[in-house]
Amino acid sequence: MTNELSCIIVDDDYLDRLSVETELNNLDCLRLIGSFDNATEAAEAINRHKPDVLFLDVDMPEISGLELFKSVSEYAPLCVIISSYPDYALQSFELKVFDYILKPLTTERFGETVKRLCDFVDIKEKAKAYTTLIENEKVIFKEGHNIVYLNISDILYLEAFGDYTKVVTSNKNYLTLATLGGFLEELPSEKFARIHRSYAVAKEQIRQIGNATVGVGNIKLPIGKTYRSTLSQIRP
Structure with missing residues (x-):
């Protein structure tokens, strides 16, 4: 990623807002351009500056974080919800928020989200240079003027980034x-x-299957509840 991402925080709780600000101060890839305790003032700043990323609380007076996101989503900012309530998660993902973090915020969890944010933006910046074909047990990537032939057997795992997929x-x-x-x-x-x-x-790269994670090489990936049954027939 060539440029840092601009961002705005909206949370009516001062300490929660300060917590996000503190995390951002320790990161080079994100630049805070505004921090607000209400959605009305935040909406004006968002429409004026069009930040790349929004960090929003959900439960706020007058206008909720999700209502705010819907009102500005036309220009497609990346939105991270930081909330005390898990009940809004499904509705948030239906609105295509990037991530949903439960309070209290931790450095580790916030760092994971920021890494995914930066990876996603990096993918979007590079994606126009890539063309992909699959034939004869190979994935063929065209990177600009270069052509790469990747054996399907060399793939460890795939990771979703919205309309893009990272092949690892x-x-x-x-x-x-x-x-x-x-x-x-x-x-x-x-x-x-x-x-x-x-x-x-x-499947052939799986080294371990636990209750909540799958081991692939040195990486542990999470298992979604609705996908547990697909692993019952696999023996690493």
């Missing part, structure tokens, strides 16, 4: 302009398993 190998990551579900449809179905709304793994 032990040596390098690649990009494809396809949703995770769409990309999986092009791959041999017997070789991959969807384990989470954001992840699919190569």
Whole structure:
């Protein structure tokens, strides 16, 4: 990613707002341009400056964080909800928020979200240079003027980034302009398993299956509740 991302915080709780501000002060890739205790003032600043990222509380007086996001979503900012209430998560993801963090905010959890944010923006910046084909057990990536032939057997796992998919190998990551579900449809179905709304793994690369995670190489990936049954027939 070549440039830092501008962001705005909206939370009616001063200490929660300060917590996010403190985390942002320790990061180089995000630049805070405004912090507000109400959605009305925030909406004016958002429409004026069009920040790349919004960090929003949900439960606020007069206008909720989700209502605020809907009102400014036309220019497609990335939105991270930081809330004390898990009940709004489903509605938030239906509105295509980028992530949903439960309070109290921790440095580790916030750092994970920021890394995914930066990776996603990096993918979007590079995606126009990539063309992907799949044939004869190979994924063919066109990177500008270069053509890369990747054996399907070299893929460790796939990670969803909205309309894009990151293809992860032990040596390098690649990009494809396809949703995770769409990309999986092009791959041999017997070789991959969807384990989470954001992840699919190569079955032969699985080293360990736990109650909540799947081990692939040195990486542990989360298992989504609705995908547990797909792993019952797999033996690492």
